[in-house]
Amino acid sequence: MLLWALLVIFAPASEQADWLTLMVPSSVFEGDNILLKCKGKDDSKIKTMTYYKNGIKVLSLKHVSSFSIYSAALSDSGNYYCSATLTTWRRNKHTSKTVEIKVQELFPRPVLTASSSLPLEGSPVTLTCKTQLPPQKLHVQLHFCIFRDHQTLWSGWSSSAELQIPAVWSEDSGSYMCEAETVTPRIRKQSLQSQIHVQRIPVSNVSLEIQATGGRVIEGGKLVLLCSVAKGTGNITFSWHREDPETSLGRKTQRSLSAELEIPSVKGRDSGEYYCRASNGHGAVQSKVVNILVHIPVSRPLFTLGAPGAQAMVGDVVELHCEALRGSPPILYRFYHKDVTLGNSSAPTGGGVAFNLSLTAAHSGNYSCEADNGLGAQRSEVVSLSISGPGGYGGKLLTVRVAGGLFGALGFAAVALLFYSCSRKISGESSAIEAFRGASSPNPEEGTPPSPLLALEEQQPVYVNVHSVGVDVIYSQVCSIQQPHSPANIKRALLENKDSPVIYSSVKKS
Known part of the structure; x- marks a missing residue:
């Protein structure tokens, strides 16, 4: 009996290992479930079962059961075996062979x-x-x-x-x-x-461009300052300056190669030198200086007449002066008489201009001037001028010249004789004249020539031949007649100009 027990104890190890077998999957990847199953030749005789990994007990069970590893990881790789104790007295423990489990990567590190x-x-x-x-x-x-x-x-x-x-x-x-x-x-x-590491391109070739309506910067209009770079990446900071580099008119940061600054209503004082700067962190780059001239429209000009006295006379020279107090030069001035252009003059550097006019009776009336610098013409207020003739009479004296030998000695004697005849007021000699006067006057008793104070264009010369009284001399009387406005005007004209008729004579040749 003792001999049999010794034979069992000292039985070959391979025979003991063959009695208990550990079954595992052939290949295992990360995330797989691993089922380890320990099986003996007669599971009914197994009393307890234990699983080992790398010689360390992992799990011990009081009955036959499998061992599962859920979602295997690489760390679950190792050498596994199992052991079982039996209920028989002959030999109460068996151990399986060691099985290596290698968990493979499902995918490598990305x-x-x-x-x-x-x-x-x-x-x-x-x-x-x-x-x-x-x-x-x-x-x-x-x-x-x-x-x-x-x-x-x-x-x-x-x-x-x-x-x-x-x-x-x-x-x-x-x-x-x-x-x-x-x-x-x-x-x-x-x-x-x-x-x-993202590489930044520094800004380069910075330029400033002026944008204005019609291409000219006009006071009151909109002005746009466009700052651009030829190269440069990332956020670029743009700034605009006028003369003083420390003072900025505006600043913008944006991811673009250009930016604009708008001045809604430019003023005349905004003229000057402008430039812009651009930077994306590698140092600011400045544009060239651009000179901006704000053009100012002309203001309403002041118009004056430089008359030599209280009232201008025919033959006087008066100075017409026109000046716009505001406006960019050059300024062109035009002078008007009754809306008819008298002439023009230019002021290349601004200021006013003068225009000299030699007066005639026809120069009476309204005068004005106009200033224009291409941004809109402005007209002055109207100034009236009244012109008096020589000797203080208003209007213009009419002179009639008779050709031939009017100023001969014989003609001169005939004129004297005619004046003498008129002074006698012979009814037969003056009937034609009186008849003419009566026809041109509302009141026959006041039929006298009109006053030269009336306008020249209303006067009409009238020629009347006086009867020759039987001699070879022809007498002519020249009168300037107009339609009087009232008997009172006629009477005043008579008092002021009693000798207005002019009588000429010529000798009738036989």
Whole structure:
């Protein structure tokens, strides 16, 4: 009996191991469930069962049962075996052979790649989170996420491993990484960090352009100052200046190659030298200076008449002066008499101009002037001028010249004789004259020539031949007649101009 017991105790190890077998899957990937099953030749005799990993007890059971590892990880790899105690007295413990379980990666750690690690500002960049599933697991679905400085660049996970950035800027520089994970079971892996440095292009060739309605900067109009750069990336800060570099008219920061500053209503005092500056962090670059001249429309001119006395006389020379107190030169002045142009004169540097006029009786009336510098003409107020004839009589004296030997000695004697005859008032000799006067006067008793104070254009010369009284001399009387306005005017005219008729004579040749 003792001999049999010793034979069982010292039985070969292989025979003991063959009595108990540990069964495991042939291949295991991350996320798989691993089922370990320990089976003996006669499970009914097994009293307890224990599982080991790398020689360390993992699980002990009082009955026959399998051991499961859910969602296996790489750390679950190792050497596994099991042991069982029996209910028989002959030999109460058996141990299985050791089985190695190697959990394989479902996919390797992803690698984040960029189309350029030193991209220029404004250029596109493609980021790719690269990894690979094994042929046995191509059906597994992966999701991806990309981060910059631990901030996600997506709103969530995406089935695409690529992220296309249309344009990168200096603020996009930083540390990038990505993650890949399975949907079920959840296995997530993170890439190493990658540095991306976005290169900035400094600004260059800064220019200032003036934009104004009609191409001219006019007081009260809108002025736009456009500042542009030929090159430069990222956020560019534009500033506008007038003469004083420390004082800024305005400042704008934007991601563009140009910016504009608008002055809604420019003033005359805004004339001066302007320039702009641009900077994107590599030092400010200044444009060339642009001289802006604000053109001022002329104001309503002041018009004066420089008469030599209280009342101008025929033959006097008067000075017509016109001046616009505001307005950009050159200014063209025009002088008007009764809306008819008398002449014009230019003031190249501004100020006023004068125009000299030698007066005739026809120059009576209204005068004005006009100033124009191409931005709109302005007309002055009207000034009236009254002109008196020589000797103080208003209007213009009519002179009739008779050709031939009017001033001969014989003619002179005939004129004297005629005056003598008229003074006698012989009714037969003066009937024609009296008849003419009566026809031209409302009152026959007051039929006298009109006053030269009336307007020249209303006077009409009338020639009347006096009977020859039987001699070879012809007498003519010249009268200036107009329609009087009232008997009172006729009477006053008679008092002022009693000798207005002029009598000429000529000798009738036989």
